[in-house]
Amino acid sequence: MSSTITIRNLLPDTDLVCFLVCSLFTKEECDNLLNSERKASFQKAISNYPTYYRNNDRLVIDDSQLSAYLFDKIKSHLPDHIENWTLAELNTRLRFCKYNANQYFHRHLDGIHYVSTTKQSKLTFMIYLNNAEEFEGGRTVFYKTKDSTDIWASYVPQQGDVMIFDHNLWHEGEEVTNGEKFVLRSDILYTKELEENSKEPFSGHLGYIWKILMFDNETLLSAGRDKTIHVWNMNGESRQTLRGHQNSILCMEKMNERTFISGSRDKQMKIWKRNDNRMFELISSFSVHSATVLSICKVTKGFFASSAADNSIKIVNLNGQIQHELIEHTNWVWQVVKLHDDYLASCSEDQTIKVWNYKNDKCIRTFYDHCSVICLMYDQMTNTLVSGNFQGEIMVRELSSDFNEIQTKKLDGHNGIVRTILKLNETLLASGGEDNKVKIWNIQSGICVQEFQHDNFVQALELTNDGKLLSASYDGTIKVWKI
Ligand SMILES: O=C(O)CCC(=O)C(=O)O
Ligand SMILES: [Fe+2]
Structure with a gap:
């Protein structure tokens, strides 16, 4: 028995697409999609993502045939155009999601799937x-x-219904309190023609940029979710694209005039060296962590510290040999920074900041915050540690020479998680956050003196040798600001 297909618009008071195609699939089709083999293959939410975000089980498959079949069923209901983008196809990556009791997918925006600079997803597809x-x-x-507390619209799942909605809509998969819920989600792809000469400087990354690094006065490196490192000149022209990592690259650090290291969600770190023709080459790869490498900082000549989602910090030499291990954090260590002499500091999802003497593997101080601490910056001149947290606060901790807290100041911070902090000069500090803003602060007065805007989270900042600020974002762009 089949029921009639009907369209239900969920958000009539916006121009953004959000509608249901009710009864598009029959019970038999749904049961076929969720066959017993697939039902037995779901995977737990692994430590690749913080659990505050989502903890439901998933089964991810790449199936172009199934994707084409699903697209064929839905396509007549989809908008042919969204702005200057034209309907193309369904992403071949299909994600089956299973929610058991106490599982949820907290409020979020769905990520854009980038196939190329002219093909990307615009709408979420969910059966x-x-x-x-x-x-x-x-x-x-x-x-x-x-942040709004009022629900805009809600939908109670009906088998065979398909929900189509714009990636710019905030939504959640509410907690399941009993039983099991199953959905299949993918994305609708759109394409656009590239106009002649429309290439923006530093454009080329597909999706999030996680890290930028000034390698020398003329060279910027950027890395991100597309697993590549781009080498740019300061006009924003691409010089080289470095491949090798198998997953998002989250961090990079320069080790000497010719060498830098990258760290990735593939758990690996890679050493890259510039040859006499000024081209970078992959020298070596090693994995000393059992989870995503989140940050790297140079400790001394030939040695660096890396922090990871395995809760540890390791001091490693350029042959990939572990010299020291700092293990006291009880959750992801988002960043490690060098202090003076033999000291390091780290900040963690476990809501603490720790100061370490890495030579004897000892934690000598712990500062407690009231939520996850995401980023850290140390200013040697004033012996100050600046941290940014999950609730958008920026803490400026002035320390004594033996790292006791002398005075702590709180800056207004961001309306969203603080992702990155950079010292600009004696008086100014820059920060970037999940409110899509770059903010410039006067450290003494604590006042925000300038603000810049991106279209998505601001993840990384750098300073050029002629005093301009570079900001990199989840929106895939690197912007240059005069301060
Ligand atoms: O399960 C739901 O209702 C929402 C799922 C979701 O938002 C997603 O998978 O991105
Ligand atoms: Fe979603």
Whole structure:
């Protein structure tokens, strides 16, 4: 028995696409999609993502045939154009999601899937594979903004319905409190023609940029979710693209005039060296961590510290040999920075900042915050440690020579997680956050003196030798600011 297909617009008071195609798939089709083999293959949310975000089980498959079949069913209901983008196809990556009791997918925006600079996803595609009678909770809920408390629209899953919505809509998969909920999600891809001469400087990354690094006065490196490192001149022209990592690259650090290191979600670190023709070559790869490498900092000539999602910090030489291990954090160590002499500091998802003497593997101080500490910056001149946290606060800790807290000041910070902090000069500090802003602060007065805007999270900052500020964002761009 088949019921009639109907369209239900969920958010009539916005121009953004958000509608249901009800009863597009029959019960048999849903049961076929969720066959017993697939049902047995779901994987737990692994430590690749913080659990505050999502903890449901998933099964990810790449299936162009199935994707083409699904697209064929939905395509007549989809907008042919979104701005100057034209409907293309369904992403071949299909994600089956399973929510058991106490599982959820907290409020978020769906990420854009980039195929190339002219082909990317615009809309989320989600089939509800079972009925809300089989579980409690588990609605899909939409919100006007990241923080609004009022629900904009909500939907109780019905088997065979398909939800289509714009990637710019905040939404959540509400916690399931009993039973099991199943959905299948993918993305609708759109293409656009590239106009002649429209290439922006530093453009080429597909998706999030995680890190930028001034290698020398004329060379900028950038790395991100597309697993590549781009080498740029200061006009923003691409000089080289470095490949080798198998997953997102989150951090890079310069070791000497010719060498830098990169760290990735593939758990590896790679050493790259510039040859006499000024081209970078991969020298070696090693993995000393059992999870994503989150940050790297040079400790001394030939030695660096790396922090990771395995909760540890390791001091490693350029042959990849571990010299010291600092293990006291109880959750991801987001960043490690060098202090003076034999001291390092680190900040963690476990809500602490720790100061270490790495030579004897000892933690000598712990500062407690009230939420995850995401980024850290040390200013040797004033012996000050500046940290940014999950709630958008920036703490400026003035320390004594033996790292006791003398005075701590709180800056207003960001309306969202603080992602990065950079010292600009004696008086100014820059920060970037999940409110998509770059903020410039006067350290003494604590006042924000300038603000710049991106289209998505600001993840990394750098200073050019002629005093301009570079900011890199999840929006895939690197922007240059005069300060
Ligand atoms: O399960 C839901 O209702 C929402 C899932 C979701 O937002 C996603 O998978 O990105
Ligand atoms: Fe989502």
